[in-house]
Amino acid sequence: MILGLMAGLLFTPLAWAVLTLLCGFERSRLISWLGILVQSLVSFALWAAVASEGGFYYQLGGWPAPLGIELRVDGLAVTFVMLTAVVGGACGWHAGIYLDPTKTSHRYFWPLFWFLWAGLNGVWLGGDLFNLYVALELISLSAVGLVALGGQADALRAAIRYLMAALLGSLAYLLGVALVYGQFGSLSLAGISALLPADSGQAGLVFALVLMVAGLALKTALFPLHGWLPPAHGIAKSPVSALLSALVVKASFYIAARLWLEFGEHLGSYELAQLVGALGGIGVLWGSWLAFRQSRLKQVVAYSSVAQIGYLFLLFPLSWGVSEAVALQAQQGMTLQVISHALAKAAMFLAAGNLIMSVGSNRVDALAGVSRFLPFSLFSFGLSGVSLMGLPPTGGFAAKWLLLQASLGSGQWWWLIVLLGGGLLSAAYVFRVYRASFIENSDTDQFFHPARSLEVIPMILALLSLGLGLVAEPVLSVMVLPFAKGGGG
Amino acid sequence: MRRSVGTCAVAGVCLAFVITLALAVLDVAETPAQVDLPGLLSESMGKSGVEHPVTAVLLNFRSYDTLLEIGVLVIAGIAGISVSRTTSLEDPELRTTDTLLYALQRWFVPLMLVLAGYLLWAGADRPGGAFQAGAVLAATGVMMRLGGIPMDFLRPGTLLRLGLALGFAVFLLIALASAIGGGAFLAYPPAVAKQLIVLIETVLTLSIAMVLLALFVSAPVNRAEEPGEGESP
Amino acid sequence: MSASLLYALAGVVLCGIGLFGFITLAHLLRKLLAFNLIGSGVFLALVGLAQRHGEPDPVPQALVLTGIVVAIAATALAVVLIRRYFHLSGLTTLKPEIREDRAE
Amino acid sequence: MTEWLLDGLLIFALLATAVATLWSRDLFRAVVIFIAFGLLMALAWVRLRAPDLALAEAAIGAGLTGVLLLDAARHLKSGRSE
Numbered sequence: 001m002i003l004g005l006m007a008g009l010l011f012t013p014l015a016w017a018v019l020t021l022l023c024g025f026e027r028s029r030l031i032s033w034l035g036i037l038v039q040s041l042v043s044f045a046l047w048a049a050v051a052s053e054g055g056f057y058y059q060l061g062g063w064p065a066p067l068g069i070e071l072r073v074d075g076l077a078v079t080f081v082m083l084t085a086v087v088g089g090a091c092g093w094h095a096g097i098y099l100d101p102t103k104t105s106h107r108y109f110w111p112l113f114w115f116l117w118a119g120l121n122g123v124w125l126g127g128d129l130f131n132l133y134v135a136l137e138l139i140s141l142s143a144v145g146l147v148a149l150g151g152q153a154d155a156l157r158a159a160i161r162y163l164m165a166a167l168l169g170s171l172a173y174l175l176g177v178a179l180v181y182g183q184f185g186s187l188s189l190a191g192i193s194a195l196l197p198a199d200s201g202q203a204g205l206v207f208a209l210v211l212m213v214a215g216l217a218l219k220t221a222l223f224p225l226h227g228w229l230p231p232a233h234g235i236a237k238s239p240v241s242a243l244l245s246a247l248v249v250k251a252s253f254y255i256a257a258r259l260w261l262e263f264g265e266h267l268g269s270y271e272l273a274q275l276v277g278a279l280g281g282i283g284v285l286w287g288s289w290l291a292f293r294q295s296r297l298k299q300v301v302a303y304s305s306v307a308q309i310g311y312l313f314l315l316f317p318l319s320w321g322v323s324e325a326v327a328l329q330a331q332q333g334m335t336l337q338v339i340s341h342a343l344a345k346a347a348m349f350l351a352a353g354n355l356i357m358s359v360g361s362n363r364v365d366a367l368a369g370v371s372r373f374l375p376f377s378l379f380s381f382g383l384s385g386v387s388l389m390g391l392p393p394t395g396g397f398a399a400k401w402l403l404l405q406a407s408l409g410s411g412q413w414w415w416l417i418v419l420l421g422g423g424l425l426s427a428a429y430v431f432r433v434y435r436a437s438f439i440e441n442s443d444t445d446q447f448f449h450p451a452r453s454l455e456v457i458p459m460i461l462a463l464l465s466l467g468l469g470l471v472a473e474p475v476l477s478v479m480v481l482p483f484a485k486g487g488g489g
Numbered sequence: 490m491r492r493s494v495g496t497c498a499v500a501g502v503c504l505a506f507v508i509t510l511a512l513a514v515l516d517v518a519e520t521p522a523q524v525d526l527p528g529l530l531s532e533s534m535g536k537s538g539v540e541h542p543v544t545a546v547l548l549n550f551r552s553y554d555t556l557l558e559i560g561v562l563v564i565a566g567i568a569g570i571s572v573s574r575t576t577s578l579e580d581p582e583l584r585t586t587d588t589l590l591y592a593l594q595r596w597f598v599p600l601m602l603v604l605a606g607y608l609l610w611a612g613a614d615r616p617g618g619a620f621q622a623g624a625v626l627a628a629t630g631v632m633m634r635l636g637g638i639p640m641d642f643l644r645p646g647t648l649l650r651l652g653l654a655l656g657f658a659v660f661l662l663i664a665l666a667s668a669i670g671g672g673a674f675l676a677y678p679p680a681v682a683k684q685l686i687v688l689i690e691t692v693l694t695l696s697i698a699m700v701l702l703a704l705f706v707s708a709p710v711n712r713a714e715e716p717g718e719g720e721s722p
Numbered sequence: 723m724s725a726s727l728l729y730a731l732a733g734v735v736l737c738g739i740g741l742f743g744f745i746t747l748a749h750l751l752r753k754l755l756a757f758n759l760i761g762s763g764v765f766l767a768l769v770g771l772a773q774r775h776g777e778p779d780p781v782p783q784a785l786v787l788t789g790i791v792v793a794i795a796a797t798a799l800a801v802v803l804i805r806r807y808f809h810l811s812g813l814t815t816l817k818p819e820i821r822e823d824r825a826e
Numbered sequence: 827m828t829e830w831l832l833d834g835l836l837i838f839a840l841l842a843t844a845v846a847t848l849w850s851r852d853l854f855r856a857v858v859i860f861i862a863f864g865l866l867m868a869l870a871w872v873r874l875r876a877p878d879l880a881l882a883e884a885a886i887g888a889g890l891t892g893v894l895l896l897d898a899a900r901h902l903k904s905g906r907s908e
Contacts, residue, residue, distance in 0.1 A: 007668035014560065014661050018654045021567065022647070060553045062676035066524050067533060069553045108571035115564050122557060130785050134557045137792050141561055141799060145568030148803055153810035156572070160750065160803050161816055167757055167796055168744060174789065175737065175764050179513055181782060182771035185522030195523050204516030207509060499745050507738030514730055514767065518774050527779045542780035543878045547787060558788045565795035569802040608881070616877035620791055624885035631893050697791075704798035705894055725833045729874055732837040736844055743848035751853060751899060755860055758891065759844050762867055769874055778875040787882055794886050801898045808902055 002049050006058050006073065008042045009081070013118035020110035028110040029096040036089040039117070043078075043085035050078045051478045057127065057190070065127075065188040072127035072190065075479045076335065080124040080254065083339050086464070087246045087346045088117050094350050094457045095239035098357075105150055109240075112149075116142040116243065123251040129177045129187045132255055133170060136219070140166035143248050146240045147232050158231040165218055165228040169252070172215025179208035193262040209267045212259055213276070219252035222276075222313055223283030226306045230290075233302040238353025241298065245305040246346040250338050253312050257334065264320055273320035280313025281418035288425030292432060296362045297352050300429055301345070307422060308341045308388060314403055314415055322410040329409065332476050333402030336468070339475070340395025343465035344384035350458035351381040354450045355437075364432070368439040373447040376455045378437055383462035385430030390423045395468025538682025540614035547618070548686045552675045556664065559657050559693060566653045566700040594632060601629040609694050613683070619690040623697025630702040649703060656696025660689050726773040733766025748815040750804045754797060761793045833873060840866050853903060857895045864888025 016035040020028035050056075055074030057065070064070070092113055099106045115138060122135030144166065148159035177187070183205055184192050221229035229249070233241045260268065287307030294300045318330035354377040359366050371378055387394035390401075400419050407415040468475070530542060530550070537545035547555050605625040612618030663685055664675040672678075677685045740760035747753055765786040772782040808814055843863040850856040864887040871880035 003673065004668070007665065007674045010674050011661065011665050011668070014556075014657075015665075017560070017563075018658045018661065021563075021650050021654050059673055060675050061549060062673045063533075063550050066526055067529050068550050105571045108567050111567050112564065112571075115560055118560065119557070130788075131551075131554055131557070134554050134561070134788065134792065137561050137796070138557050138564065141564045141568065141796065144799065144803075145564060145571065148568060148572050151572040151806055151810075153807060156803055156807040156810065157813075157816060160800065160807060163796070163800055163803065164744075164753060164757070167800075168760075171757070171760050171764055175510070175767065178764060178768035178771060178782075179517050181522075181768065182514070182517045182774070183520070183522065185524040185526045185772070191524070202516060204513040207513040208517075211510075496746055500742060503738045503742040503745075506741060507735055510734045510737065511731055514727075514734055514771055518727055518730075518771060521775065522772070526781050527777065530780060543784050543787065546780055546784035551781075551784060554785075554788055558791055561792050562795045565799040568799050572802060572806045616881060618878065620787060621878070621881040621885050624882065624890055628885065628889050628893070631890070701794070701798065701890055704795075704802060705890075705897070725829065726874060728833055728837065729870060732840060732870075735841055739841070739844050739848065747848060749853070751895060751902060752848060752856065755847055755856060755895070758860070758887075759847065759863070762863075762887070765879075766867075766870065769871075769876060769879070773874060783876045783879055786876075786879055790879070790882050790886055794891055797891055798894055801894050805898055805901055814902055 002046070002053070002056070003058070005042055005046045005049060006071070009039075009046055009121060010118075012039045012042060013114045013121065017111045017114035017118065020114060023107075025099075025101040025107040025110075028107060029101070032092055032110050032113070033096060035114070036092050040085040040089050043081050046073070047078045047082045047478070050075060058125075065191050066186045069128045069131050070188060070190070071125040073125055077124045079335065079475065079479050080250075080338070081121055083342055084117065084120050084124070084247055087342050087461070088113075088120070088243065090457050090461055091239045091243045091246070091346060091350070094242070094454060095237075097451055097454055098239055098353065099237065103150070109146065109149060112142045112145045113243070116146070116248070120247055120251055123254060126255070127189050129180060129189065129192075131187075133174055133177060136170055136173070136252060136255070139248055139251050140170065140219070143244055146243070147236045149237065149240065154231075155235050158228075158235045161228045162232040165225070169215040169218035172218065173212050173255075174215075176208040176210075176212030176215065179204055179211070183208075189258070189262055196263065196266045205263075206267045206269075209259065209263055210272070213256050216252040216256040216259075217276070217279075217313075220249050220256065220312075221306055221309055223279050223286055223306065223310060226283065226287070226309075229306055230299055230302040233305060233349075234296065234298045238298075238349050238356070241302070241353075242346040242349035245302070245349060246342040249305065249309060250312075250342060253309065253338075257312075257315055260316055261319065261331070264316070268316075268320050270321060273317040276313050277317035277415065280310040280316070281415065283307060283310030283313070284418050284422040285310075285425065288422055288429065292425060292429040295364055297356060297364050297367070297433065298349070298362060300364065300433060301348050301352050304348075304388060304426065304429065305341075305345060307426065308337070308345065310418075311337050311341075311400070311403065311422065314407075314418070317412060318403065318406040318410060318415070322406075326406050326409040329402050329406040332479070333399050333406060335476065335479055336395055336399035336402060336472060340387055340399055340465050340468050343461050343468065344387040344394075344396060347380055347384040347458040347461035347465060348388070350454075350461070351377045351384070354454055354458070355381070357450050357454075358447050360448065364436050367433065367437040369437070370447065371437045373449070374455070376459065377450075378434075380455070380458040380462045382430065382434060383466055384458070385426070385433075387462070387465040387468075389426045389430065390419075393469040394466050395472065396465070398469040398472040536679055536682075538677065538679065538686055539612075541612065541616070541618075543616070544612050544618050544686070544690075548689060549677065549682065552664075556657075556660055556675070559660060559696065562697060562700045563653055563657050566703050569704040570649070597632060598629055601625055601632070605629070605694070605698075609690060612690055613687065619693040619697060622690075622694045624701065626694060626698035627701035627705070630698065631705050634702075634706060649699070652699035653696065653703065655699075656689075656693040659692045663689060724774050724776055726770045726776065728770075730767045730770030730774070733763040733768075733770060736760070736763030736766065739763075748817065750800075750807075750814055750816070754800050754804070757800075758793065758797060761789070765789055836866065836869055836873065840870060853899045854896070857892065857899050860895065861888050861892035864892060 058071040119138035126132040144163045218225040291303035315334040319327040387396035390396040537549045605622045608617040609622035667676045668674045743756035847859045868880045868884040
């Protein structure tokens, strides 16, 4: 039963990619909505199965690990599979209504969307270093294709810049993999972490870890490597921006986090952990400040992603050389931050898309008066903003609370500055958008009203992000599930 | 002046990178690899269905990598056609009147087709296989195109999309069929492993050639633009 | 030191050359060439290091074959995007983007 | 001894073409040098006893990438975008 679910999970997005490649936009849309339903059900069933029976290793092609590729199906992985189903499904639903079916290039949204989904699942479940590289490339190339969709000069420039950054990041990662393979003769994550010598790390392997983390940090847009993100996320169509900010940047971060948690203990050092954390912290403050200064609405949201990604990297210092309890808190905080940011940022981008569609301009000051016409979308925008600020009872609050406790528990009080400052600055940029939209001196009364369903989807996502804080306990309990069978190393 | 200082700084960083990396490589090279993967591989070769180890790794032991990799190729193809907004990908400007090229073609095209066929066939027991054969096939197409031979099938129509998807779809269906049969995703029944691998390689050759060719010819031709979000047309 | 290891080190140097070019060169096609050089360097390092004792190892060879195909897919996509971008804007670099980082 | 010489020469040629590719003044010539680099890579794979990679590098690395880039270089130089 569980094996069938796994096959379904791997097969569905790839098969739907082929199907939608062969059909036109409108038929692809119907097929895709059906596919979203199927994939969500399969993801949920797998999540439920793992929640009740525990994690396991899945051998692709029936070949065991060092020779074949094993997928690691544990609580954390299925939690993210589930998150992808929710956010990806919502974005696909939204895109089907939002995108103009008469434009020929829009039909290619669907196959790229499904390949992206396949790549994301590949990353969450990946247990093989090289397979993770291929899955990352699958994600990067389809994401670049989605940004370039439409083929306007600015979009192309952003797409090319994104592609260059993504390719360089992948190669740095692959170079690290080359060193690791040279050392161990194996690519299996579990196998390698079992082989790692208990004493302190070898210089060559330390550099391999640094290379891999640096490459992945470039792909995740960690400060100061974030330059490519705002143009790409800002210029893409709103459902695409939502997918990119909510899920795509998390994929490379997820691999970096997995590597750190598996190898960091042996190969990491206090300095490295602090450095990564400091870059994340600067990213939080700098990204929030730039978000506050942007004149275009989607750029505000895109820079806010740079900031929110910074929080994730606090995992590095907060899980190195600390007690088990603190490390667990840091991991839980990171997971909740990934989930709540994915939900909130997807909601925010989709709501921003509605607002832009309504006023016909991307500028923040053009929003004047929109509060009367589109209160629903504006409310979704605000709700997701509340989660980004980290106010209770949102998921963002729960995440930052855990990170805060981990900072205090490990005596690294300096991260408090980041957590508090970031919250204040994000409040500033969210309220700036709000203030603009409540100005009543607008001389235009010509507002376009988007379809009702377009307004419902960001609302659902924003409410989920809001409610995440209340159900954090059960969500986290699945994440830490032990392995039921198979050698976890 | 400032630029040259910046360049020097980058050069310094790159030099430091090379030295560190070289030291890391030498450090890793000191001890033998801890897992004897080549040994493990040769033990399992009998069960793989083919004799050539690289083909066995690509299409059996690590076939999931290859499946996703073909996905990457298809994505590149899709993204390529999606930005080129032309009804026909045939570019009249490219038609050469070069008689030498034309004469060369008459000899080269059939020769390269034979070479592609040989590479595909060889893949099972010696070097060669779908990727090399596909590349040679694509190169043949590129040559035909440079010589101005019309290739109407490369219009971004159903046929092209079918060609892009074919290899991937067949690979995927075989992967699923084994999962339905009770095995793992991508596990071929040992009795027909060889036949399945040959089938996959054949359709992959066609698809790889098609994708590469489609990317080559999807050069932009017209100036059609569409407005971005929130901009009036 | 074996010959394979020498090739691995050559790959390392190639990575360095490519990286320098990737950062300093502005022309997009040259950046793409640099990317391909880094890629070749990584592949050499992967195979050379794994085969340092002289015996051929089919696994990294298969990985590199996959890597080569991924690299050509990325290169071909980049070429299509760059050509289209040039067609629409007449630019061969990303230069105007510099304005983006400053808050307007 | 001759083998070491051969390897040394090949590696030197690889690095030299790599540098020449990036800093050749003419873009078209840069791509031609890049194709030469691809062929040298194919030789390097032969020396590393990887005939599959040699074939793939010659067909894909040197052949297709080369043609693709040559075509693009010509297009970008001709400046069809008025």
